[in-house]
Each structure stands twice: as structure tokens, then as C-alpha cells.
Amino acid sequence: MAELGLNEHHQNAVINYMRFARSKRSLRLKTVDSCFQDLKDSRLTEDTFTVDEVTEMLDGLKVVVHSEVESELINTAYTNVLLLRQLFCQAEKWYLKLQTDISDLENRELLEQVAEFEKAEFTSSGRKANSEIGKPKLAPLNEGGVSELLSKEITKLQDENDKLKARFKTLETQATSALDEKFKIERVLKDLHKVQGDQKFTLKTQEVADLEETLTALKADFEKTLTVSTENQKSLQDNLISTKHDLLKVQEYLSLAEKELDKKFQETAAYRNMKEMLTKKNEQVKELRKRLSQYEAED
Incomplete structure (x- = not known):
């Protein structure tokens, strides 16, 4: 099977986007086909047409098809911008700066590689791919990468915490020995003191006091380090919760955007033109039925 040089997670994300793009492309092509079919059904009702009538029909069809193609191109560009925005937002959270090479977008070899990948992926998937294409939806922002990195960082901090606890036990043992x-x-x-007098006893007492001060300083330093590690772990957990909340908001926004796109489609010029064509067709059918009834009355 053709590959894109990506890991399994990223390749699955690409497949989901290609499935979304295929569904949108299929829907738009059906709309264009319906424009031609409506023209056949509504206007091609006679055996002969004048040049002006043919020109008028072709001009009307040109306007409808032009509107459909332009709408699809604009929608595709905006969709790609939203996809790039998702990637850049995830990168900025980790202070990364992604780079893009616009010239590669017209690289014929790479385009053919993508075409082969799409053909191999969607022809080998069979009915499963077709069933998923039949239900187009916006791909949500994937949170696996962020959660995985945060989990690794938390695991690392927990390991350090365990090491500090082991060190604390060692220091505690040393303190007990001390x-x-x-x-x-x-x-x-x-x-x-009984043998040598008060002077030497005072000297030994000072050594013990110094030892106690050293032990106290070691305990304070360990407790401070343990507190900082705990605070860092809590901060990372809070960031993970906040990130998940943001992802839920983005998913809700994408769902609303999909509904808004469906609503805007019904308000497009193509939709209104098709509606006008159907109205004209119904009027012509009524007129023909009226004429036919007159002929039957005369007979």
C-alpha cells in the first residue's frame, strides 16, 4: 500500500481528512449533475430550438455551474485554513514553530503519490470506507498528542518524586544513624567531662550542635525540593484538564460550523436557481395539461 512517510497516528488523521474531502467532493458533483439534469427536464421539451434559446439555456447553466464550482473552491480553501489552524494551535501550546513549503503543493510527483495513496486506501477498505464516506462530518481536533505528552511529563515527575522519596528514606536512615x-x-x-573537665566537654558539645545544624539544613532542603515537585505535577494536571476543556469547545464549534454550512447551502444562488427551474417546470406541466383538456373537450 502506498505510504506518505508518516507514523500510524498521523497517517490515520490524513485518511480521515481525505474521507471528509471525498464526501464533500461527491456531494458537490451530485449538485452539478443535478443542474444539468434539471436543465434537460425543464427546458429540453421541444424538438427544435433557436440559437437564442440555446444560448440562453447555456448561459443560465453556466451561471449555476460557475456558482457551484466557486462555492466549492472557496469552501475547500477555508477548510484547509481551519485544518492548518488546528495544527498551529497545537504546536503553539508547546512553543513550536511549524514551517510550510507552498512550492510542494504543486509538486506533480508528490501529488501523484497522494493520488496513489488515496486510491490504495479507499479501494482496499471496501464497504467499510464507503459506509464511512456516506456520513460526512467535520473531523474533530485530535487530543491524543497533547494528552500523551502531558502523560509522559507527569510520569517523569512521578519517577523523580519516587527518587526523591527514596533519597528521603536514605537521609532519614542517615539521620537516625547520626x-x-x-x-x-x-x-x-x-x-x-568527669575525667578531663569542663573545657573539653564544651568543645565536644559544639561539634554535636554543628552536626544537628547540618542535619536540619539537609531536611529543609529535601522538603523544599519535594514541595516544588508536587506543585509542578499539580500544575501539569491542571493544564491537561484545561486543554481537554478547550478541545471540547472546539468540537462544539466545529459541529455548529457544519450546521451553518448546511444552512448556507440552502441560501446559495444554485439552490434558488434550482427551485426556480422546478417552479417553471411545474407551471409548464400545468399549461400542457390545460391545453390537453381543451383538445379532449373538442374531440
Whole structure:
């Protein structure tokens, strides 16, 4: 099967967008076909036509088809802009600057590669692809990449937290040993005080005080490091929740945009022209029935 040089996650995203584009293209082609069919049904009711009548029909059809093609091209451009906006927004959250090469958009070799990929993908998918194409919908913003990175960062912080806890236990063990040594030294100092006098006892007491100060400083430094790690983990979890909320808002916006597109389609010139053609056709049918009834009355 043809490949685009992407990983599995990104290739699936490309397939979803191509499925969305195919559904929109199929819908627009059906609309163009209906324009020609309406012209046949509504205007081609006689055996002969004058040049002016043919010119008028072709001009009317030209306006309708031109409007449909222009609307589709504009919609495709806007859709691509929305897709790029999704990618850029995700990149900016991680302080990345993506680059694009416009010249590659006209690279015939790359375009043929994409065409082969589309052909291989949608012909091999069979009925599954066709059933999914029959229900066009806007592709939501994929949150897997952001969540995965945040999860990795949280896991990394948890590993560091575990290491700090292990270090704390080690320091605690060392502190216990130091206290035991302190008690031993105090007992030794008491014995020495009886033998050597108050001067040497004061010197040993100062050494014990220095040892206690060092132990207190080590505990304070460890507690400070543990607090900073906990705060960073909480901040990352809050960012993950906020990101998911933003993604839900974007999905809701895309759903509203799809409904708005359907509503705008009914307000387009093509839709009104088709409606006018159907009205004219109905009037012509009524006129023909009226004439026919007159002939039957005379007979």
C-alpha cells in the first residue's frame, strides 16, 4: 500500500481528512449533475430550438455551474485554513514553530503519490470506507498528542518524586544513624567531662550542635525540593484538564460550523436557481395539461 512517510497516528488523521474531502467532493458533483439534469427536464421539451434559446439555456447553466464550482473552491480553501489552524494551535501550546513549503503543493510527483495513496486506501477498505464516506462530518481536533505528552511529563515527575522519596528514606536512615552517634558522643562526652573537665566537654558539645545544624539544613532542603515537585505535577494536571476543556469547545464549534454550512447551502444562488427551474417546470406541466383538456373537450 502506498505510504506518505508518516507514523500510524498521523497517517490515520490524513485518511480521515481525505474521507471528509471525498464526501464533500461527491456531494458537490451530485449538485452539478443535478443542474444539468434539471436543465434537460425543464427546458429540453421541444424538438427544435433557436440559437437564442440555446444560448440562453447555456448561459443560465453556466451561471449555476460557475456558482457551484466557486462555492466549492472557496469552501475547500477555508477548510484547509481551519485544518492548518488546528495544527498551529497545537504546536503553539508547546512553543513550536511549524514551517510550510507552498512550492510542494504543486509538486506533480508528490501529488501523484497522494493520488496513489488515496486510491490504495479507499479501494482496499471496501464497504467499510464507503459506509464511512456516506456520513460526512467535520473531523474533530485530535487530543491524543497533547494528552500523551502531558502523560509522559507527569510520569517523569512521578519517577523523580519516587527518587526523591527514596533519597528521603536514605537521609532519614542517615539521620537516625547520626542521632545514634550523637547519643553515643554525648555519653562519651559525659564520661570525658568527669575525667578531663569542663573545657573539653564544651568543645565536644559544639561539634554535636554543628552536626544537628547540618542535619536540619539537609531536611529543609529535601522538603523544599519535594514541595516544588508536587506543585509542578499539580500544575501539569491542571493544564491537561484545561486543554481537554478547550478541545471540547472546539468540537462544539466545529459541529455548529457544519450546521451553518448546511444552512448556507440552502441560501446559495444554485439552490434558488434550482427551485426556480422546478417552479417553471411545474407551471409548464400545468399549461400542457390545460391545453390537453381543451383538445379532449373538442374531440
